[in-house]
Amino acid sequence: MEKHEPATHAAGMATSACIGNIDVTHAHYHRHLPARPSKRNPRTMRSRIEDVAAVAGVSIKTVSRVLNNEPNVRAETRDRVLAAVARLGYKPNLSARSLAGQRSYALALVYNNPSRNYLMEIQNGMLEACHANHYNLILGPVGTARRTLPDLAALFENSRPDGVVLIPPLTDDAVVLAYLDEHEIPYASIAPRHPEGCIGVRMDETTAVVELIGHLVAQGHRRIGHIKGPRAHGACQWRHAGYRQALRQYAIEYDPALVVNGQFSFESGIDAANALLDLPEPPTAIFAANDDMAAAVFRVAGQRGLRIPRDLSVCGFDDTPIAGHIYPALTTVRQPTAAMGRLATEQLIDHIRSPEAGTMITVDHAVLVRESTHPPRRR
DSSP states (O other), X not given: OOOOOOOOSGGGOOEEEOOOOOOOSGGGGTTTSOOOOOOSOGGGSOOOHHHHHHHHTSOHHHHHHHHTTOSSOOHHHHXXXXXXXXXXXXXXXXXXXXXXXXXXXXXXXXXXXXXXXXXXXXXXXXXXXXXXXXXXXXXEEOOSGGGHHHHHHHHHHHHOOSEEEEOTTGGGOHHHHHHHHHTTOOEEEESOSOOTTOOEEEEOHHHHHHHHHHHHHHTTOOOEEEEEOOTTSHHHHHHHHHHHHHHHHTTOOOOGGGEEEOOSSHHHHHHHHHHHHTSSSOOSEEEESSHHHHHHHHHHHHHTTOOTTTTOEEEOSBOOTHHHHSSSXXXXXXXXXXXXXXXXXXXXXXXXXXXXXXXXXXXOOEEEOOTTOOOOOOO
């Protein structure tokens, strides 16, 4: 038997989060076996797909189609099968299902995004879609640069997911996309720079930032700092473009000293906030390109004795849980991150079942004005 060496790099390891499983036709494997007298308590015996079919009065194939959410099953039949599943406490057998369909019935979230809050929200949305469609979810972290391809290959060698969901910056990583295309692996993208011909989900982030900066200007802010994300992310470009577009719209001169680089991480936000607040004329408001970096501005402001929003207004982007956990609550753009994870997963599953299916969905945003923004103090 061929022996596989385990991946030594942490990003090459795949961890599994099991959701629902589904059976297909494992009854065929037992059809010719002689019946054995059971000595187990009937209440503790595991129900089989044949039992569900018998109680529902349908074929095993129909049960399998219902559990796999396949189309063209009458609503009355579907309800009868699901009622039988609930009554019997039937738990589908994933390994038999995989053998019958030559699929793993697992999807992978492939990522190297440093924002833990963003990643958690995407994962939650994917779990919801996987559960509804009886798939398992595999987390597939990959490294950067030379580690990307080996880690990606290890994921498919060890776990063999049926498809993957990509999040930035991997949505635009040429190495990753080439590998998936070469091996004909279905994938869905969240917020790709070039959505043409892709399936997945996106949002108009530039317009969202124009509206957010407009809120700051309406409060009287004219000196507005911006902490950018990493250049490899399309989100960095879109959000910076929105910042500059808003300044032009409100006739505010662009000052490159007010724009500093971040990495979408709390730690990078610390350095960026210090750089902005060390300026001879610091900003009266700071727009961080995600909520993690905005939270870092809170930390730095507190260390300097500045009160938010009396002395400094702060806003972010994404509306991840941290936006409501910090005090005062963060003004931010709500990107429906969990819903985007769910929608991308649904598009991917549809595409796996039917190669012609799947599209790129555009979701709406909302500017959430909370307590972290306020008119600037007169100096």
